Amino acid sequence: MRIKILVRLKGQILEPQGKVIEQSLNSLGLTEFSNIRQGKLIELDLPDNISKEEKAQKIDSACKKLLVNDIIEEYEVLG
Template sequence: MKISIVVTLKKEVLDPQGKVIQQTLQNMGEKAVFNVRQGKYFELDLNENNYEKAKIMAEEICKKLLANLVIEDYKIMDNS
């Protein structure tokens, strides 16, 4: 089964890359965008058909490899 994960910087951590995107959008005339945060997205294909079990596995993987929990949060997306 496919599990989608989003890893984002914690909201109290500065995101200079997002800031640059927001400024670029301003310069391009997209005045409605007042904040941008960038993160990482992962799609895992797992040999596991039970969503709950796959989710637990994915959390383990986030903690061990994908996210730096000091400055980042992870979110397992709902099955879709």
């Protein structure tokens, strides 16, 4: 099964790329967009035959050990 993990900077941390994207959109006349923040998406495959609990535990372990730095980032499993 294909897993998507969304990693983003925690809300209280300034995300300067989002600010620049917002300024550029504004300069293109797209002024309705605000509070833009850029994150990253990690996609990976896991075997289909593992249980739901095992899947959650494996993803959690990968995120905590390497994929996410919990001092500055948070993550969400999209599916």
